[in-house]
Amino acid sequence: MYHPSRKAVNLNVQVQGEGFPILCLHGHPGSGSSLSVFTDRLSKRFQTIAPDLRGYGKSRFKGDFDMRDHLTDLEALLDRLGIEKCLVLGWSLGGILAMELALMLPQRVTGLILIATAAKPRGNHPPISxxxxxxxxxxxxxxxxxxxxxxxxxxxxxxxxxxxxxxxxxxxxxxxxxxxxxxAYLQTSSAATRALFTAIQSGYNRLTDLEQIFCPSLVLAGTEDRHITVNSSLETAQHLINCQWQSYPNTAHLFPWEIPDQVLSDIDFWLQQHPQVIANSH
Structure with missing residues (x-):
């Protein structure tokens, strides 16, 4: 899947706080600042790194690209910031990229926090009138x-x-x-939208590859999510070897904005249970 010949884009990035690095990846449409619900709290104890992905936010890009280019950009970003290891938090599309990074750079990704996402995403959104x-x-x-x-x-x-x-x-x-x-919606490029829909229409499915991911993972989902269904998130959690699963009743795709305190306390608890994901030891 990975093409090392691809040229990386220098991503616009918000870095906050000090401590073990947590790479925070936004969804579509989105930008690094749409993860403030996580970074404002986590940056009090960790270093949070929230890039605008290629074609989103202030990471402008001319021309078409595909989903693999995001991975090229993210690896280059980690290199540029001198980050050897990091925990990756991803929301929706960001969660898909988080899993891809863990498959591509297993020695650098210590753990995954996957929010409203799936390795084989399925939606049940009604027709839009x-x-x-x-x-x-x-x-x-x-x-x-x-x-x-x-x-x-x-x-x-x-x-x-x-x-x-x-x-x-x-x-x-x-x-x-x-x-x-x-x-974030106003700053999302049509090329970014095309890249995502091309991947979805091609039948994106990484479920069988997830058994290659050994780092601890936390999968969180809203039971009423119409964009990526709770069942497709659960299916992903079941394919991850070292995974904790949590779903929240009466919430949907943007559940971290509906119940931020509950979500953040569950993340804190998971971090306490898995200190190895935020340890600098090699």
Whole structure:
């Protein structure tokens, strides 16, 4: 799968904190800053590295590319920052790239935190109607101007496509959508979208390769996720050898923004149980 001849892009990256490095990989559409729900907390104890992937955020790129180019870029980023070993946290597309990195660089990836993702992703998103798109546009715009406004959530948010991304329409979730999701969406290139959909249409499936991943992994999923179903996340967890699984009722694809404290405390607990994933020993 890996082509060493590919030329790496110098990714825009946010590095916070000090300590053992945690590489944090965003989904589609997304950017490094859309992982603030994780990096703000984790960077108090660790060094968090949150790049904008090629074609996302401020990592601009002209022309087409494919999913393997992300791996080339990420390996070059680790080299550039002088990172020998890291824990990798990935959300959605970022989780797929996290698993690919663990397969490609097993000696460098100490552990995986996989959020709303799957090695054979399947969705059950209903067809999108014209009112869906209209309400989503209005809800996103009003929410951007006045984040977490309850009237907007009740009037437009719950009728918009956000209803498939979140289950708990809390002001907190909508504030994250305003600060992280909307800007990231506007900065996502069409080439990045094409690269993702080409991979999905080709029937992306790495389930049988997961037995080559030996590092500890934590797989977290929202039971009502329509983008990557809870069953496809569970199937991934079952194929990983050293894996802990957790699903959250009444949450969807953006569940870290719905129940941030619960998710972060579960990650903390897993880190306590697996100190080897954040140890510098060789």
């Amino acid at each position: 014209l009112p869906d798109n209209l309400y989503t546009g209005i809800a996103a715009l009003l929410n951007y101007v006045k984040p977490g406004w309850r009237w907007n959530i009740e009037t437009f948010g719950k009728r918009s496509l956000f209803r498939y991304l979140i289950q708990q329409h809390t002001p907190t979730a909508y504030r994250y959508i305003a600060s992280s999701a909307v800007p």
